[in-house]
Amino acid sequence: MTNNDIFKKLRVALMLRDDQIVDILQLVDFRMTKSELGAFFRDEKHENYMECGDQVLRNFLNGLVIHLRGTKENPKNPMDVIAIHKQEAKPKEFKKPEGAAPNKEFKPGDFKKSPAAKAKFKDKKPTKKIEIVEKVQYKNGKNTKG
Numbered sequence: 509m510t511n512n513d514i515f516k517k518l519r520v521a522l523m524l525r526d527d528q529i530v531d532i533l534q535l536v537d538f539r540m541t542k543s544e545l546g547a548f549f550r551d552e553k554h555e556n557y558m559e560c561g562d563q564v565l566r567n568f569l570n571g572l573v574i575h576l577r578g579t580k581e582n583p584k585n586p587m588d589v590i591a592i593h594k595q596e597a598k599p600k601e602f603k604k605p606e607g608a609a610p611n612k613e614f615k616p617g618d619f620k621k622s623p624a625a626k627a628k629f630k631d632k633k634p635t636k637k638i639e640i641v642e643k644v645q646y647k648n649g650k651n652t653k654g
Contacts, residue, residue, distance in 0.1 A: 511560035
């Protein structure tokens, strides 16, 4: 497992966006742009793919500790920080512009078959189920006769 894989898995597990990762790296005075960061998350075959070095991953992990736990002077609860990330990661509700046509809510009976489709299925006769495997009686080595 490469540093890139570890970085990707942490990003997904903690629901971090690129700008949040840049902020975490700045907590330990490590400057990196979003485009440099994006190169780590690309496919290995992509032309702009970059190997994540030990220094980058080390600084990210040190910054992540400060981000989640806080400092000695200002401690944080890591679960509260993760809950905030979860709220930010939720997709926002799409609001339609005013004057837009309302959505039609479909009910189970709305999608009825056309007469042609009904006739097609009406002509078919149910097929007899064919047994592929014979019914086998297992004795499991026990003597059934008294």
